[in-house]
Amino acid sequence: MSRDFYEVLGVSRDADEDAIKQAYRKKAAEYHPDVSDDPDAEEKFKQVKKAKEVLTDEDARSAYDRMGHEQYEQAEKRGYDASQGGQDPFGGMGGMGGGGQGSPFDDIFEQFFGGGGGGGRGRGGPRPGRDLRTGLTVDLEDAYFGTAKEMTVTRPEHCPDCDGHGHPEDAEAQTCPACEGRGQQVRVQQTPLGRVQQTTTCPQCEGEGTIYSETCDTCDGEGLVMEESTLTVDVPEGIRDGQTLRMEAEGAPGEPGARDGDLLVEISVESDERFERDGDDLYVTHPVSFPQAVFGDELEVETLDGTVSMDLPRGTQSGETFRLRNKGMPRLQRRGQGDLFVRVQVVTPEQMNDEQRDALEAFAEAGGEDIDVKEGFFEKIKNSL
Structure with missing residues (x-):
């Protein structure tokens, strides 16, 4: 037997539309069949959606x-x-x-x-x-x-x-x-x-x-x-x-x-684990290595319509965002597409061989950094980025 819609969303009977939508997003994320372990997730998700439709x-x-x-x-x-x-x-x-x-x-x-x-x-x-x-x-x-x-x-x-x-x-x-x-x-x-x-x-x-x-x-x-x-x-x-x-x-x-x-x-x-959508624009996070960020590179970036090439300039900082025009969502009933925004995330290596360690130690010394390589170098590199 279905439950009262206000009870389903956990809101008071005088809740405004914004409060109802906020409660819906929280409940929908909790009971979405693709992520919830609740055996009744599908039915609860339907109730939550129905409650939101009626109360808004x-x-x-x-x-x-x-x-x-x-x-x-x-x-x-x-x-x-x-x-x-x-x-x-x-x-x-x-x-x-x-x-x-x-x-x-x-x-x-x-x-x-x-x-x-x-x-x-x-x-x-x-x-x-x-x-x-x-x-x-x-x-x-x-x-x-x-x-x-x-x-x-x-x-x-x-x-x-x-x-x-x-x-x-x-x-x-x-x-x-x-x-x-x-x-x-x-x-x-x-x-x-x-x-x-x-x-x-x-x-x-x-x-x-x-x-x-x-x-x-x-x-x-x-x-x-x-x-x-x-x-x-x-x-x-x-x-x-x-x-x-x-x-x-x-x-x-x-x-x-x-x-x-x-x-x-x-x-x-439905939300997508790879892309975030904002209107007709899409956002994606692309990992790069420290050398790629320093020296630049040509990246293969995933889109919803296959991969495309993107030039990564030298000296790119972690968190920088680049725009790929017309690689976002099609514009409904209009010509053209939105854009794809690529956020670069520099990945810090967790393990290195001796050759890589020696090279980074030399890099630090060349930059005049007086640090303890064994205990603090990677943390400092991570913080500097």
């Missing part, structure tokens, strides 16, 4: 706080998407076929002036499908070259037994008594600014103006059932961590005659 989305967090953990998860399983705006799907609005508890697939939480929230039907028209969200993890090389990834999603589909209508074909149609067939209800409220007239979609017939004598047993009148689907996601070159891809018409289906929603895929780019 203003609409989703508001819905989560209002509904509570269990009811929010139940709503999501039925296709509810808080980021589209809306009240919880168990808010008591009538279901298809007349009366009863509200449909979890409904666009509810009506706006102050007018009909339902995002994705709601127009006057007398079929309701379009809502957008759905999911996540996909790729590695840095996938983000560099671009890739096609298969993923499995569980999403609403039109009920195969009623073709999404929510009732048997031979069910008797009746004019909705709540709205007298108009599909809408008018409510007048007295406010400090005066009388306000609000037109809303009829909750009993869901704007159709018609109710039916029977509902479909397979979908309980919803017109939708949850099905598992395998999709191919085209990940473009240069995608960044946290960016979202839109797959048109792969979200929740609309009512018959209306467009389907889209599937929004948030991309997570």
